[in-house]
Structure formats: structure tokens, C-alpha cells
Amino acid sequence: xxxxGVTASQTVGPFLxxxxxxxxxxxxxxxxxxxxxxxxxxxxxxxxxxVPDAVIEIWQANINGKYDHPEDNSDNELIKGFSGFGRSCxxxxxxxxxVTQKPGRVNGRGNSLQAPHLAVNILARGMLKQQVTRxxxxxxxxxxxxxxxxxxxxxxxxRKTLIANFNPNGGLIDEYEFHIYLQGExxxxxxxx
Amino acid sequence: xxEPESYSRESKKDHPPAFYRDYKSTTFRHPxxxxxxxxxxxxxxxxxxxxxxxxxPGEGDLSIENGKEAQxxxxxxxxxxxxxxxxxVPNTLIEIWQCNAxxxxxxxxxxxxxxxxxNFVGRGRMISNEKGEYKFTTIKPGAYPWxxxxxxxxxxxxxxxxxxxxxxxxLVTQMYFxxxxxxxxxxxxxxxxxxxxxxxxxxxxxxxxxxxxxxxxFKFDFVLRGRQATPFENGA
Numbered sequence: 001x002x003x004x005g006v007t008a009s010q011t012v013g014p015f016l017x018x019x020x021x022x023x024x025x026x027x028x029x030x031x032x033x034x035x036x037x038x039x040x041x042x043x044x045x046x047x048x049x050x051v052p053d054a055v056i057e058i059w060q061a062n063i064n065g066k067y068d069h070p071e072d073n074s075d076n077e078l079i080k081g082f083s084g085f086g087r088s089c090x091x092x093x094x095x096x097x098x099v100t101q102k103p104g105r106v107n108g109r110g111n112s113l114q115a116p117h118l119a120v121n122i123l124a125r126g127m128l129k130q131q132v133t134r135x136x137x138x139x140x141x142x143x144x145x146x147x148x149x150x151x152x153x154x155x156x157x158x159r160k161t162l163i164a165n166f167n168p169n170g171g172l173i174d175e176y177e178f179h180i181y182l183q184g185e186x187x188x189x190x191x192x193x
Numbered sequence: 194x195x196e197p198e199s200y201s202r203e204s205k206k207d208h209p210p211a212f213y214r215d216y217k218s219t220t221f222r223h224p225x226x227x228x229x230x231x232x233x234x235x236x237x238x239x240x241x242x243x244x245x246x247x248x249x250p251g252e253g254d255l256s257i258e259n260g261k262e263a264q265x266x267x268x269x270x271x272x273x274x275x276x277x278x279x280x281x282v283p284n285t286l287i288e289i290w291q292c293n294a295x296x297x298x299x300x301x302x303x304x305x306x307x308x309x310x311x312n313f314v315g316r317g318r319m320i321s322n323e324k325g326e327y328k329f330t331t332i333k334p335g336a337y338p339w340x341x342x343x344x345x346x347x348x349x350x351x352x353x354x355x356x357x358x359x360x361x362x363x364l365v366t367q368m369y370f371x372x373x374x375x376x377x378x379x380x381x382x383x384x385x386x387x388x389x390x391x392x393x394x395x396x397x398x399x400x401x402x403x404x405x406x407x408x409x410x411f412k413f414d415f416v417l418r419g420r421q422a423t424p425f426e427n428g429a
Contacts, residue, residue, distance in 0.1 A: 004416045009208050010367040015300040019290035019316045045339050046221035059360050069239035085241035101409040109232050119236050119360050126218030128209035128384050149231050171210045182222050192228035193237050
């Protein structure tokens, strides 16, 4: 059977916020809910300048390690109202954030288990196609060490570009910092999926 | 445990490179390291389904704002969302944005000295139906100048954002109009290596779906990534 040609990607351009900015889309859970965490960071270009016209999208399992999708065939439990999708348009300082819950572990290929992670799309003017990365968590040392995707990366500094740093934040919401470097010496690891 | 069913891999001919010299803004916004290829896990073969999203009436009609008609040539843009095997992609969120008929976006950073239209925002949403079909009503966007190089103009286009069934089927693209004289000069359009893939971004004028005395019509089908091993349909 011959395949149809796919539709090509084009940049979101500078005016993506017309369609992509809307109230509350950074909140996968309410800020004051049990187990809520905040993930925040800045998108930088290759000159170290924050990128004010990017959109970051996340896709994740819930705290039980279950995706709200029919192809997740695990026995982990869904949580009503938790879709697992979030979107954050960067502000003039290149900042983005999400309020969510830390995902549980989900299956990897074979009999492996993945460490808690978020799948991330980055789109911006000057990017003809989205870049894909993952956010892992610095306080998941043991599961990170077992993660088959992280273990494809030998270089310790490169691995670190995928790990959000925990900041206990004095008893308020737990915060994780995750900067995205599109280019340069701290360049984030991106994935070919 | 059953393994997730992988999606096809993308061809470098069908998609633009991260760095395309003629599109200047890619210079400092492309990674220099090679992307690390990963196998598809449950993370990649699942994705947001937006089953709880309820669209307001009129979100698919950009030609009217607060009951008032936008300026410009009223058009329909319709078609289907398909996968590479030709199967419809139903119930998937489609978001669009565009400039007005004069070539001006409703955005503070758009300083092109063309008029804004008080009756045009340029944002729309729709969810494909069971057959993968969608239909927007809008006005034909104008061409506009941009700062990429001397006398640079973008061909008229509508921005589209689609999700499909999985994280890896995400697509953001631009739909163009037939026979635009600006194609030859536009680095964004020409960043796609394959000529046939470039042509697939151009909509078709379709007289059959115009509405007499009301609107012209352009057809455009989206083709999202499909599964790696496409199973044969019954009787195919």
C-alpha cells in the first residue's frame, strides 16, 4: 500500500499567541491542590538571549503513571479531570511555567520502567519545526539511573540538561527549575522521535 | 506486556531543517548537536485528545466578530485530516490563526502600516468530525512584508496547529493559496527540501464547494504521521 506524503512543518511565526495564548492553560491542576508542583524556566537562544515568542507544550502521565489515552494499557488509575496536557507561551523575559503533579513511572520498552518525565514540544519563530525534549526530576535519583532514555546519554553534563532542579521553596509549592537552551554550550538535548 | 505500536519515522525531505540559512531567525534558534533518536514508548504513542474541550458556537467562523462582518474576500477552508495510510483522523483539535485581508495581524508586535479590522481577530478552532473533516469560514489573508531580507514578503497563508492521536503526530504548519507569485522568494516555504512536499502545503481552489453569492472555497487535506507498519484494510 502506498503511503500518502505527510504535510510539512512550518514555523509558528511571531504571532502564535493569537491562537495559542489562553487563560489557565499552564495549570494542569489547581495551584493549591494536594501534590501540586510548579515547573518553570526560561528559553534561551544561541546568543543567550531569552526567547519571548516561544510556546512550550507538555504531555505527561498522572501521578499514578497513567496517560489519559486509550493506548496506555497499564492498570494504573486515571484521575478524573487530569488531561496531562499543558501549554505555556513565554513572556517578554522568555519565562514559562506549569503547575501540575509529578507523573508516576510508566513502562518503557521491553520490561523496563521509565523515570517520571514529561514530554515537551518547543515551538517558536525561527524554528521551522518543533523541537522535542523531556523533563526529568532531580529528586528521582534512583529511577533516573534506571531510565532507558536517559541511559542513552553517556555525558553527565548532557544528561543534566534534561533534569529539572528541585527547589523546596520554604514549604510553599514544590518548585522545579528547567531552562531550555536552543543552542550553545549548555544546549539542551533534543530527541528525534 | 504488549509493546506500543511505533509511528513511522519522519523523512528529512518532507520537513524543513532546523537551520535554513535564508530564514535568518533560525541562526541562533537551532540546536547544533544531533537529536538523539529514541524508540517510541507509551509516552510517544499517546497524546492529548481534548475530549473535554467544548467549542463555542462560531469558533470555526473568523469572518464575523461580535455579529459584524470582517473586511475582505470571504472564503471557506475545508478538507480532511488523514494519516499516511489515508485513514481519517477524527475528533482532533485544529487551531488556526492568520492576518487580516490587508496583511496585518492583531498583535502588538505587528507594526506593518496596514489597517487593522475591528471586526477581525484571526483566531479559530475546530474539532474534526468522525470522518476527519473540518470546515472553517474566514477571509482570505493578505500578503505582508517582513524583516528577513530587503523587500521580503510572505505569501498569503493561514497558520494551522494539529495534534492527531499521539505526541509524535503533532503538526504546526502553514497553508498557502494556489499560484501565489511570492512562493519563489519565500524562505519559509522553500525550506522544505522536497518539491512535492512544498506543493502539498498549497490549497486547491474548489468551485464545487463555493457558495454562490457568498464565499469562495479552498480545499486542504492534512496528512499526519501514521504507524510504522501500516496494516492492510479489509478488501484494500
